[in-house]
Amino acid sequence: EGKRSLFNFLAKLSNNNGQLDLVWNSTSDPCMDHWRGVICDIQTNNSVRKLDLNGFNFSGLFDASSLCNVQYVAASLTVINLEGNNIGGEISSEIANCKQLARLDLSGNHFSGSLPESISSLNNLTILDISNNNFSGFLPDLSLISGLRVFLAQYNQFMGNVPPFDFSNLEQFNVSYNDFSGSIPVTKSRFTESSFLGNPKLCGDQLPNKFPSANIEAEESNDDSKEQILMYSGYAIVGLIFIAFLIYWLRKGKNKREKVEAPNKVASFDDTISISKSMAESSEYRGGDSKSEFFAASAADQSALVSSSLVVLTSPVVNGLKFEDLLRAPAELLGRGKHGSLYKITLENGVLLVVKRIKDWEISSSDFKLRMQRLHQVEHPNLLPALAFYCNKEEKLLVYEYQRNGSLFRLLHGTRKEQKFDWTSRLFIAAGVAEALTFMHQEFRDYGIAHGNLKSSNILLNRNLEPYISEYGLMGSDNRGSSSITLNAFKADVYAFGVILLELLTGKLVQNEGVDLATWVYSAVREEWTVEVFDRSLISEGASEGRMVNLLQVAVKCVNRSPEARPSMNQAAVMINAIKEEEERSVISEV
Ligand SMILES: Nc1ncnc2c1ncn2[C@@H]1O[C@H](COP(=O)(O)OP(=O)(O)OP(=O)(O)O)[C@@H](O)[C@H]1O
Numbered sequence: 001e002g003k004r005s006l007f008n009f010l011a012k013l014s015n016n017n018g019q020l021d022l023v024w025n026s027t028s029d030p031c032m033d034h035w036r037g038v039i040c041d042i043q044t045n046n047s048v049r050k051l052d053l054n055g056f057n058f059s060g061l062f063d064a065s066s067l068c069n070v071q072y073v074a075a076s077l078t079v080i081n082l083e084g085n086n087i088g089g090e091i092s093s094e095i096a097n098c099k100q101l102a103r104l105d106l107s108g109n110h111f112s113g114s115l116p117e118s119i120s121s122l123n124n125l126t127i128l129d130i131s132n133n134n135f136s137g138f139l140p141d142l143s144l145i146s147g148l149r150v151f152l153a154q155y156n157q158f159m160g161n162v163p164p165f166d167f168s169n170l171e172q173f174n175v176s177y178n179d180f181s182g183s184i185p186v187t188k189s190r191f192t193e194s195s196f197l198g199n200p201k202l203c204g205d206q207l208p209n210k211f212p213s214a215n216i217e218a219e220e221s222n223d224d225s226k227e228q229i230l231m232y233s234g235y236a237i238v239g240l241i242f243i244a245f246l247i248y249w250l251r252k253g254k255n256k257r258e259k260v261e262a263p264n265k266v267a268s269f270d271d272t273i274s275i276s277k278s279m280a281e282s283s284e285y286r287g288g289d290s291k292s293e294f295f296a297a298s299a300a301d302q303s304a305l306v307s308s309s310l311v312v313l314t315s316p317v318v319n320g321l322k323f324e325d326l327l328r329a330p331a332e333l334l335g336r337g338k339h340g341s342l343y344k345i346t347l348e349n350g351v352l353l354v355v356k357r358i359k360d361w362e363i364s365s366s367d368f369k370l371r372m373q374r375l376h377q378v379e380h381p382n383l384l385p386a387l388a389f390y391c392n393k394e395e396k397l398l399v400y401e402y403q404r405n406g407s408l409f410r411l412l413h414g415t416r417k418e419q420k421f422d423w424t425s426r427l428f429i430a431a432g433v434a435e436a437l438t439f440m441h442q443e444f445r446d447y448g449i450a451h452g453n454l455k456s457s458n459i460l461l462n463r464n465l466e467p468y469i470s471e472y473g474l475m476g477s478d479n480r481g482s483s484s485i486t487l488n489a490f491k492a493d494v495y496a497f498g499v500i501l502l503e504l505l506t507g508k509l510v511q512n513e514g515v516d517l518a519t520w521v522y523s524a525v526r527e528e529w530t531v532e533v534f535d536r537s538l539i540s541e542g543a544s545e546g547r548m549v550n551l552l553q554v555a556v557k558c559v560n561r562s563p564e565a566r567p568s569m570n571q572a573a574v575m576i577n578a579i580k581e582e583e584e585r586s587v588i589s590e591v
Contacts, residue, residue, distance in 0.1 A: 002072020015060030050079035061089040068097035093118040352402035382436035409456035423543030434573035450489035454496035491563035498558025507535030
């Protein structure tokens with residue numbers, strides 16, 4: 001009866017599509033007959049542990065009663081992963097009968113209605129991801145689920161107050177782009193504004209709306225597109241900056257005008273009139289997109305403002321770029337990471353740039369300048385060079401060319417899976433990144449400058465899926481003189497590179513299943529599940545399992561817990577090139 005019930009659940013979920021292909025059958029056994037997407041206990045092989053159904057293109061409904069009201073499944077099911085399907089309808093309160101659930105991932109579907117209160121009784125839950133759906137109504141209070149580590153609900157239509165959470169336990173939390181109102185809960189500084197953005201009625205210290213009254217404009221407007229939200233919240237900021245600048249320039253006008261000598265290849269902003277004019281223009285006609293924020297600290301620190309300047313490195317893309325061009329240009333907030341924010345800027349001549357604003361980097365201005373100049377002298381085809389930089393005591397700005405084709409992260413994990421991402425492309429990206437890192441590690445060994453923040457969102461791609469490593473050397477201090485710290489910085493890059501290999505091979509997020517990807521792959525390989533770890537699309541494409549296993553072995557070496565045991569980037573690159581050459585030979589022999 002339990003098996004029939006599971007079959008019914010899957011039939012409804014899939015909208016009766018593709019069952020033949022999925023080898024489900026009302027008379028066969030989900031475990032013995034290896035129903036696709038159904039993962040059973042590896043020891044007994046007779047109880048269902050996981051439903052791993054991400055990206056199956058299902059468009060049916062989630063019938064919680066078929067799934068959770070029968071002991072056969074409910075007693076053992078720990079994971080439901082339905083990410084990236086087209087499933088609609090509501091989730092009924094019977095979901096709470098799946099008592100063992102540790103991970104529920106409904107993200108990237110069309111679920112609607114409210115989230116049942118009963119979810120709060122799932123006290124084994126560690127990951128709840130309901131992001132990118134059409135859920136609405138109030139969020140239930142989940143604060144009693146003491147083991148909850150990940151809660152993601154961005155891009156829905158939830159309303160009312162953000163309920164309390166046990167923030168000290170949460171590792172990931174996001175309720176951005178909903179319709180929440182009131183004050184944000186106290187997160188004990190665990191989460192920044194990026195977890196709450198895009199809720200125009202929500203206010204809090206870190207948010208554009210500090211007090212409820214600041215929302216009036218946004219509330220009056222019925223147009224709640226995200227762009228509008230950003231625009232409204234920017235008004236106040238631009239206004240303040242403009243006033244600060246005005247006071248500054250008026251005061252300065254009284255004094256003898258001191259002309260700042262710009263260093264080599266530098267556009268100094270010594271023209272008071274044009275700078276204040278450009279600020280006025282920018283506040284008038286763009287109403288303060290989030291852009292101007294990256295100049296906020298500059299305005300606050302007036303003396304630093306005068307003594308620093310935008311250093312434009314030689315590049316035809318930004319010949320003669322001036323600081324005021326950046327001020328004047330429309331900009332859009334692309335992201336707020338741990339280390340700062342990133343803005344997309346459109347120059348008057350149509351050139352697209354990104355400006356990375358780094359805060360709280362404890363590096364002296366002179367070391368920073370030296371480092372940037374050094375990095376600029378080194379070129380590699382798989383490395384995205386900085387075009388310009390700016391620094392003062394509080395912050396550093398880096399300018400890069402905008403890459404339209406997005407990042408490796410987006411290609412692997414984005415909700416729109418429009419682009420096929422086959423094995424050869426993945427292998428070639430791995431090889432390109434390995435080569436560029438090998439080269440950089442060799443060039444910068446003596447200076448101790450590693451990448452420091454390597455991850456798939458920092459690997460940008462061109463139209464031919466060739467990788468560009470961005471943000472090399474933007475983290476960490478100058479480690480000259482301390483060989484063990486230096487070695488660790490490079491070995492940390494090797495680890496991060498290993499994680500990227502794992503993402504390429506598994507298609508999974510770095511934080512998944514409640515544990516990190518490296519730990520998960522380790523245990524899967526130990527339990528001889530090796531083939532289970534690979535991205536399903538690679539298997540169905542018919543990619544060589546042998547070469548995938550070889551690449552997995554390189555990845556596992558790179559993510560060794562002990563830094564000394566990891567290979568150097570050079571050794572990793574040699575191993576990957578051997579796999580790549582084998583792949584090329586096999587393609588030629590097939591032809
Ligand atoms: N030059 C670029 N062109 C296009 N998109 C970019 C460029 N640089 C970064 N991005 C994308 O913009 C988004 C935000 O970048 P950002 O660097 O702020 O995020 P992050 O790398 O996750 O954070 P952090 O580097 O602070 O840890 C990412 O999705 C990233 O892939």
